[in-house]
Amino acid sequence: MRPTSPAGPGFGRPDVLEGPGGPGGPTGPGRRAAKGGKGDPAAIKRAKRRKRINWIVAGFAVVVMMAGAGVVGLTWFYDDVPTYNTEELQATTIVYEDGKTQLAKLGEVNRTLVPHDKISEVVKHAVVAAEDKNFQNHEGIDLKGIARAAWNNFTGGDTQGASTITQQYARHAADLSGINYNRKIREAVLARKLEQDYDKDQILGFYLNAIYFGRGAYGIEAAAQSYFGKSVLVQPGQKNALTKEEAAVLAAVIKQPEPDKVTGHKGYDPQTNPEAAKDRWGYTLNNMVEKNWMTAEERAKAAYPEKTLKEYNPKLCNIGCGADKPTGNVINYVRDELEAMGIPAADWKKGGYRITTTINQKAQKAAEDAARNASKVSPMNKLPKHYRAALVAVDPTNGRVLAYYGGENGTGYDYAGLNEGGKSGGHAPGSTFKIYTLAAALRAEIPMDSRWDATKDDDNGRKISNAGREANQISCGKNCTLEQSTISSFNVPFYWIADSIGPHKVVEAARDAGIRTMFDTSKGQPHDLTSADPKELAPTHFDNEVAFGQYPITVLDHANGVATLANRGVYNKAHFIVSVEKRGANGQFVKVAGKGEKLAPEPRFVANQIDDINAVLQKIPGNINNKLDDGRPATGKTGTWELNQERSDNGDAWMVGATPQVAAAVWVGTEGQRRAIKEANGRSNMTGSGTPAAIWELFMDRFHKDLGLEVKRFEERKNTGDPDSPYPNGVAPPPPPPTPGNNNCGLLPDILCPDRDRDRDRDRDNNGNGNQQPNPGGPTSGPPLQGGLPGGGGGGDD
Incomplete structure (x- = not known):
């Protein structure tokens, strides 16, 4: 059996x-x-x-074997040279959750195969001069190197020795690692086999298409493009052909393209180590003169090609790695999770991994169609170009991120996550954050039918915005239930909830649901909720306004939080990797032990309390005309945050919600500096119930339909909480008007109409909107709050 050579003309x-x-x-x-x-x-x-020569090699092999090196010398009796597949080597493939459909590649090989007989002779001469000037004259091995390896084995000296170009390629082909005598012998044996099976130009072609030149460039063509923007297929004398000086730069890099952390050597890339690069370049040119591939006069005139050398940005994506697509942000999360698993970039860049992600291809398509400006079916398509949307969907049962859209590519700003290493990102969630205030309230045994004063919009002189509604515009006035306040999105009751139980309790509930990072509005600093004591964060950084969403969070975290509530309070950390596999010696992928998905569901809330929240949130999608198809039950909450203190314009608009199968969070705003957002008519201020709700509905309907999911329902409401809770500050509603024909209660209602209160209690249990006796005097207010509301007051109309 003969080796399979790289595909392409001239390489078979x-x-x-x-x-x-x-x-x-x-x-x-x-x-x-x-x-x-x-x-x-x-x-x-x-x-x-x-x-x-073969007998000499075999003799050295015997010497090494006798010295205890094992049976490496028996390599000679193998039938073939290991295949070197340049199409697959150095590629780490990322696939969708189906385990086979490619999403992108990490460290994908930036390689363009070129026929060996078409490569510029100038380039071939430079590489041979730099790496193996006697390449045309030897039989594929460096006998001195082999002898040195054997001798050093006896003496315990350095095991390194020079390798010919054929040996170097043999090392690549056999995927050998570690510099020792075993490798040197086997490398030499395989080199001899290559020399017997292929001619010199073929071997040189294999080598030039295989080796790494740094800058993410594998193979000579990618290197020429990366360093000079030229092709090795352009022959000498033609326009844009590589010069001898430029070819020598490429050849000089081969010895060590990138810095070595072990030895401390910076490598020979002229951008990172110009002095060493020029020395190696000069060495290459001198050997070209020695081999008559360059005249002494040309050498004397040669100048280092600094003007044509391209600058390299290591942060930019290599060709075809997938970062230039909307799923590019998924790649960034996969990289981070691999790092956390103990698989650093230096490892996966070597290739051979297959990463199965949580991303569902149909869900991702639905998310992009719903949220992209370029999508003709998206509500974003009718808005100005500087408008941006973000959408993240999470499976509540396991935390898998099913779809992620944070922008058009993975190299720009991620509108759904953190940026600049976590220093920036997030958007003020407005009233959508009230779902965590509800969770904190239910934890404190505050029932959903508790009564609150929605007109109490002043805290010792500090005005509390009530979502754009004045006190006289609120029909339930001083006796709004927590349920009514949620559906109508009144801010004032939520403010007083935070004031009563403490804003740190709201922060704590948000953290437990899945909010990992929140930004303060005084300095715009991020705070890791998972590592700090909530009492240290609130009210120092997050005051009572946290209850109705003043402080920015990410779309990803919000989707994770909604998923926790949809899962009846059981938290699963949002994640992007299901499994990590690596190609084995037989070419098959095997799972890497200890890596991949590690599910750890954690109950963080009382399920019955969360059932009460979900029961109320299910009323919102229909209330804003965003019911899902097939009568599918879904929770929902809209939110809006103002652009400025005057509150004449909005800057952020949200819609979040879930079914038992998926939780989705949608944000709409603008790129760059926050600007006013309007609906498509250009006049109406955008609110959460507008474009964001339309995007959310479009995605949710498509998601369930395309995945063929059955209709599932949430648990029934449990009516938890303490009817005598001391926190509510509302008053009892006025008594209902007398029922016609039953006006005989008179002055002795308790005697003449003894069942009246019991009937009223029964009504309260049935509809969740019954009476709650007020707490005389209401809660005791804390110290006066200083100043106005940073960044935009108190939340806009939802």
Whole structure:
């Protein structure tokens, strides 16, 4: 069996095997004379020389074996040279959750295969001069290096030794690692086999298409483009052909393209180590002169090609890695999770991994269609170009991120997550954050039918915005239930909830649901909720306004929080990787032990309390005309945050919600500096119930339909909480008007109408909107709050 060579013209085994004297025939270049035939005397002489060299190699192998190196010398008896597949090597593939459909590649090989006989001779000469100036004259091995390896084995000295180009390629082909005598012997044996099977130009072509040149460039063509923006296929004398000086730069890099953390050497890329790069460049040119590939006069005039050398930005994506797509942000999360698993970039860039993500291809398509400006079916398509939307969907049952849209690519700003290493990102969630205030309230045994004063919009002189509604515009006035306040999105009751139980309790509930990072509005600093004590964060950084969403959070975290509530209070950390596999010696992928998804569901809330919240939130989508198809039950909450203190414009608008199968969070705003957001008519201020709700509904309907999901329902409401809770500050509603024909209660209602209160209590249990006796005097207010509301007051109309 012969080795499979890289695909492409000029790289396969020679075709011309018919003629006895042709290039691939029995007496052609690289072939021995036919056994028993006279053949070409020169060929017979070469064959005898090769046979002698083979015995020398075998002798060294025996020496090494006798020294205890194992059976490496037996490599000679193997039938073939290991395949070197340049299409697959150095690629780490990212696939969708189906385990096979490619989403992108990490560290994908930036390689363009080029025919060996089409590569510029100038480039070939430079590489041979730099790496193996006697390449054309030897039989594929460095006998001195082999001897040194064997001798050092006896003496315990340095095991390194120089390698020929053929040996270097053999090392790549066999995927050998570690510099030791075992490798040196096996490398030499495989090199001899290569020299017997292929001619010199073919071997050089294999080598030039295989090796790494730094800057993410594998192979000579990618290197020429990366360093000079030129092609090796352009022949000398033609326009844009590589010069000898430029070719020498590429050749000089091969020895060590990038810094070595172990030795401390900075490598030979002129951008990172210009002095060493120029020294190596000069060495290469001198060898070119020695081999008559450059004249002494040309050498004297040669100048380092600094003007044509391209600057390299290591942060930019290499060709075809997938970062230039909307799923590019998924790649960034996959990288981070691999790092957390103990698989650093230096490892996966070597390739051979297959990462199965949580992203569902149909869900991702639905998210992009719903939220992209360029999508003709998206509500964003009718808005100005500087408007941006973000959408994240999470499976409540396991925390898998099913769809993620944070922008058009993975190299720009991620509107759904953190940026600049976590220093920026997030958007004020407005009233959508009230779902966590509800969770904190239910934890404190505050029932959903508790009564609150929605007109108490002043806290010791500090005005509390009530979502754009004045006190006289609130029909329930001083006796609004917590349920009514949620559906109508009144801010004032939520403010007083935070004031009563403490804003740190709201922060704590948000953290437990899945909010990991929140930004203060005084300095715009991020705070990690998972590592800090909520009492240290609130009210120092997050005051009572946290209850109705003043402080920015990410879309990803919000989707995770909604998923926790949809899962009846059981938290699953949002994540992007399901499994990590690596290609084994047999070419098959096997799971990497200890890596991949580690599910750890954690109950963080009382399920019955969360059932009460979900029961109320299910009323909101229908209330804003965003019911899902097929009568599918879904929770929902809208939110808006103002652009400025005057509150005449909005800057952020949200819609979040879930079914038992998926939780989705949608944000709409603008790129760059926050600007006013309007609906498509250009006049109406955008609110959460507008474009964000339309995007959310479009995605949710598509998601369930495309995945063929059955209709599932949430648990029934449990009516938890303490009816005598001390926190509510509302008053009892006025008594209902007398029922016609029953006006005989008179002055003795308790005696003449004894069942009246019991009936009223029964009504309260049935509809969740019954009476709650007020707490006389209401809660005791804390110290006066200083100043106005940073960044925009108190939340806009939802």
